[in-house]
Amino acid sequence: MAKWTPRHEAPEPLEGPVVATITGGTILWFVLFLVQLPFYGWFDDHGHTWWVWTCLAGAGLGLIGIWYVRKRDAAIKRAAATEGLTVTPSAE
Numbered sequence: 001m002a003k004w005t006p007r008h009e010a011p012e013p014l015e016g017p018v019v020a021t022i023t024g025g026t027i028l029w030f031v032l033f034l035v036q037l038p039f040y041g042w043f044d045d046h047g048h049t050w051w052v053w054t055c056l057a058g059a060g061l062g063l064i065g066i067w068y069v070r071k072r073d074a075a076i077k078r079a080a081a082t083e084g085l086t087v088t089p090s091a092e
Contacts, residue, residue: 018069026062029055 033055036043043049 019066019073022062022065022069026059026066029058029062033059 033052036052036055040049040052043052
C-alpha cells in the first residue's frame with residue numbers, strides 16, 4: 001500500500017463561539033432529558049430507557065465540555081495577551 005502524502009497544507013481550524021455552542025448543546029441534552037422523563041414508563045415498557053439515560057449522559061458530559069472550553073478560551077486569551085496580540089472576543 002502506497003503512503004499517502006497531502007498535496008496541500010491543511011487549512012487553519014475554524015474558530016467560532018465555542019463556549020456558546022457547547023452551552024447550547026448541553027442545555028438541549030438536558031431539556032431532552034426533562035421532556036422524556038414523564039414518559040419513562042413508556043420507554044421502560046418498550047425497552048428504550050437508554051434514550052432517557054443517553055440524554056442525561058449528554059448533559060453531564062456537556063458540563064465537562066463547558067468547563068473545558070471556558071478554560072481553553074481563557075488560556076488562548078492569556079497567551080495572546082502575553083504576546084501582545086489582540087484577540088477577538090468570543091460570544092458567550
